[in-house]
Amino acid sequence: MAEDLLLAVRDLRTSYFTYEGEVHAVNGVDLEIRRGEVLGLVGESGAGKSTVAWSIMNLVPHPGRVVTGRITYRDQELLRLDEETLREIRGKELALIVPNARNQLNPLVTVGAQLANAYRAHRPRASAREAREQAVAMMAAVGIPDPRRRASAYPHELSGGMAQRIVIGMALLHSPTLLIADEATFGLDVTIQAQVLETFRRLIAERHAAALLITRDLGIVAHYCDRAAVMYGGEIVEQADTARLFVDPLHPYTHLLLSAVRYYDLDRSELDVATTAAHSFDLLRPPPGCFFYDRCPKRMDICRTDHPQLRPVRPNHQVRCHLYADWSADA
Ligand SMILES: Nc1ncnc2c1ncn2[C@@H]1O[C@H](COP(=O)(O)OP(=O)(O)OP(=O)(O)O)[C@@H](O)[C@H]1O
Ligand SMILES: [Mg+2]
Numbered sequence: 001m002a003e004d005l006l007l008a009v010r011d012l013r014t015s016y017f018t019y020e021g022e023v024h025a026v027n028g029v030d031l032e033i034r035r036g037e038v039l040g041l042v043g044e045s046g047a048g049k050s051t052v053a054w055s056i057m058n059l060v061p062h063p064g065r066v067v068t069g070r071i072t073y074r075d076q077e078l079l080r081l082d083e084e085t086l087r088e089i090r091g092k093e094l095a096l097i098v099p100n101a102r103n104q105l106n107p108l109v110t111v112g113a114q115l116a117n118a119y120r121a122h123r124p125r126a127s128a129r130e131a132r133e134q135a136v137a138m139m140a141a142v143g144i145p146d147p148r149r150r151a152s153a154y155p156h157e158l159s160g161g162m163a164q165r166i167v168i169g170m171a172l173l174h175s176p177t178l179l180i181a182d183e184a185t186f187g188l189d190v191t192i193q194a195q196v197l198e199t200f201r202r203l204i205a206e207r208h209a210a211a212l213l214i215t216r217d218l219g220i221v222a223h224y225c226d227r228a229a230v231m232y233g234g235e236i237v238e239q240a241d242t243a244r245l246f247v248d249p250l251h252p253y254t255h256l257l258l259s260a261v262r263y264y265d266l267d268r269s270e271l272d273v274a275t276t277a278a279h280s281f282d283l284l285r286p287p288p289g290c291f292f293y294d295r296c297p298k299r300m301d302i303c304r305t306d307h308p309q310l311r312p313v314r315p316n317h318q319v320r321c322h323l324y325a326d327w328s329a330d331a
Contacts, residue, residue, distance in 0.1 A: 006178055006210050007033040007056070012069035014048075014055045021284045025051040025064065027234035027291075030310065031212075033178065038204060038211045040225030040242065042218060042257070046283075048234040049214045050098075053182045056212075057096050058086055073178070092122070095176035097184035102163040104170075105155040111166045112151025115139065118173040138169040141199045143192040161188050168196055172203055179204070182214040197224045218261050222246055227316070230254050233281065233291035236310055240317040250319045252296045290322070298323060 014026040026048045033039050041049050054060045056071055058078060071078040073094070078086065106114060115135035120126050126134075132151075139147030142165040155163055168184055179200065185193040197213075201224060204211050213225055221228045221242060229239040230251065238251040249255055281287055281294060289304040290296065296303065302322050310320040 004035040005032060006035050006074065007031070007212075008070075008072045009052070009056065010070040010072070012052065012055055012071065013067040014051050014060055014064060014069075015067050016064040018063055023283045024286050025234050025283060026055065027286065029069075029231075029234070029236055031229060031236070033210045033212060035208050035210055036205060037227065038201060038213055038225045040221035040228040041212060041214045041231060042216065042221050042228055043231035044216060044257075047231040049231055050182050051234075052231075053096060053180050053212070053214055056180065057090060057094060059096070092174070093177040094180065095171040095174055095178070096180045096182065097168055097171050099183045099186045100160065100164065101167040101184075102155060102160060104167050105163060107155050110152050110154055111158065111163075112136065112139075112153075115151070115166065115169055115173055118170045122173075122175055134173065135169075138173055139166070141195075142166075142169045142172075143195040144169075161192065164188065165192070165196065172199065175207060175209075177207075177209050179209065179211040180214070181211060183216070185220075186215075193220075194223075200224070218257060230257065233286070234283065235291060235320060236318075237292065237320045238318065239310070244317055250313065250317075250324055251292075251321050252298050252323075253292050256295070290320075 009029055009031040012026055012029040013024070016023040016025055029052055031039070041052065043049055051060065051064065055066050056078065060066060066079060069079070073089070076089070081089070105111065112132065112135050115138055116128070116131035119131045119134045136147045136151055139151060144150055144162060144165055150158070155166070158166065165188070171179065181200065185196050188196065197220065200211055203209070213220065215221065225242050227240065228242050228245050229236045230253065231237070232253045238245065238249065238254045245254065246258065249258055281291055287293065289306055290299070290308050293299050293303050300322060306322065308320045308322050308325070310318050311324065312318050313324050
């Protein structure tokens with residue numbers, strides 16, 4: 001594995017085995033995350049973003065499981081590790097922050113003490129005083145006003161947004177090599193959100209770590225991610241450097257996402273076609289053609305019958321769409 005490649009996900013397929021049948025939530029996802037990089041995973045609700053995160057952490061909830069795929073973290077195949085080794089890596093190197101994570105805090109310990117413990121867990125020789133100072137500094141970094149006083153509060157004494165910031169601070173004090181933030185700042189006030197995301201970026205740069213930022217918010221992707229992967233129906237449909245994706249989006253679904261936030265102009269009639277047919281296909285029975293077929297304003301006959309592959313259209317830019325098939329004929 002290349003020196004700076006931290007995580008490689010190959011052909012990941014994860015399903016939920018329900019009474020109705022197999023829900024194909026993740027349908028062959030490939031991702032790479034390098035040190036120093038923030039990768040955004042974006043897509044509407046139900047796209048499979050959280051299922052990707054849980055698959056990487058080997059925490060897919062019942063009745064789900066990873067069906068096939070490889071997840072290589074540094075030189076280790078995460079899906080093949082025994083639970084004990086995996087738990088160790090999860091605690092030390094990988095961190096997953098979910099929304100509304102208050103219940104991850106110990107209700108009986110002050111938040112300052114919990115943060116100080118998180119700091120010392122990885123720096124056993126740190127003094128109690130240093131740990132306390134770092135805890136307070138982290139509280140300030142995630143936007144908690146009057147952190148010195150609030151350090152002695154118990155979790156139930158804090159608002160939901162404040163508790164969420166403590167959970168984020170805890171994850172960061174653990175110094176993860178790979179931070180997976182799944183809508184971690186959802187619901188936080190925008191200025192606080194910006195401060196927290198800046199803190200992610202700064203720590204990742206300083207520690208030569210990496211992050212996967214999962215969000216439905218393209219604004220977050222535009223501001224905080226180096227690269228972005230767009231998910232639809234459990235697949236990556238487009239992946240590019242963020243600047244490229246916003247300036248020159250190719251997949252019709254990416255157009256739709258961008259038009260919804262007015263970063264991009266789409267013909268009004270195209271938008272109507274695309275938005276009126278939401279939730280067009282059933283993950284229990286993925287269609288043989290393109291998953292976006294029913295909503296796509298640019299669909300062609302081939303799209304109904306042939307499933308498009310994710311293909312490179314230029315360096316660092318891949319798209320899963322028959323419109324661009326011939327661009328990569330010799331790629
Ligand atoms: N426990 C479950 N049982 C059955 N189906 C599930 C379960 N959890 C998720 N799914 C289905 O898997 C698909 C992907 O869900 P997932 O939560 O990964 O999407 P998401 O992109 O994270 O959405 P959101 O933006 O709403 O968080 C959805 O169709 C969802 O209904
Ligand atoms: Mg989710």
